[in-house]
Amino acid sequence: MSATADATEFSLESLGRVPLQGRSKASLERMLATARTLMLERGNEDFTLQEVSSRGKVSIGSIYLRFENKDSLVRAVLYQATQTLAEQEDAMLAELAASCATLQEFVPRYVEAYAEVLRHNAPLLRLTMMRAEHDPPISLLGKRTANNAEAKAVAAFMAYRGDFAVPDPEVCAKAAHHIIFATLARELSLGSSSESVTNYDWNVLKRELARMCAAYFQAS
Template sequence: MSTQSTSPTPGLEKLSQAAVSRRPRQGRSLASFERMLVATRELMLERGSEEFTLQDVSERGNVSIGSIYLRFESKERLLYAVIAQELQSVVEEEAAMVRSVADKCSNLKQFLAIYINEYTAFMGEHAGMLRVIMQRASIDPLVSAPGKETAYRALAQTTEVMMTYRDEIRSENARLKAEMTLYLIYAAVARQLALGATRESEDPDVWVKLRPELAEMAYAYLKHSD
């Protein structure tokens, strides 16, 4: 099965390079650097926003303010580093998840049912960070560009896996149908997890009923002749 590369996209590479002023090389410096990133990620998740200070990072990560400024020119640069790390992790983990689902399936209908369940769980695990990243992306082109690139790469990777069931998709443009199906699934899952929407849009009872039906709808669409 062919898969897309999970090396950083150009935008993600640019974001990562813009983040760090001075990269650590030795063990102790690397450990301190990692604590800065971990502490920042934890605070982003806990606060659900960027509403914290470098002093908060210093105390949480047990690193000095001077050490932080040695690596990052500003809090914004530190956020860039964490966002770049998170986006790269998401695209790599999603690719692995999709391959794992495909390995369990022998047909398209089975793939869709299992994929929707696994994708929902996967997005749920990352939803907290993705909400904060989306907030930043809405005002910062340096974040929005790699965010879009990683989303498109994830779409391309999953589309490639779906194309292994090409014979079951009744369309001359099977790839387009596969992509549109994935957009539909993402839109439904994103709304359920309040990604890009309000928290009030969540309704667990509706989602319990909708999730299996979504697989049936997607399968019917893919099996419908043009």
């Protein structure tokens, strides 16, 4: 994939040759899973394709048959990570929509659930953000993922439009999402150095963040 490629073209198929047969698909999944495991173990991309070959029990030739180089394999892992994140966000929002009758119910449960989705995905999100600093396609993918997450969150808040006291609920919903994400991301050291982590009690942070947003939505 070229550095100037549009993010809308970003898919597993655009990053490598996706097989149709079962055995070849299993081999591809081992490549991706092994690379992902190595990245998570080390907290970086410092692995070799030979390690993927040995640990994943796939030949070097098979790897090069599917991916042009290591960069393509790393990008495929990170693409899968953003897809997993999006799927978990969708499941979270669907569950909350089905179980929360009011905005007052929704806000604290949303902060709690979204915080845990981010925490669960933080290791690969951190690597995605690190690579985005020097890899334009991953940067575009990251922006697309963030924009989609914002749109889904705002739509979820707006389902309770009648419970807002503010004159422009959509503007406030968008601002709230930015505040929630930025606060949680900083504590999870996403897109910043580990020195940004404050060691503030995670449960207290979620509780107070929800209280602040709830009060903000009721400000007239």
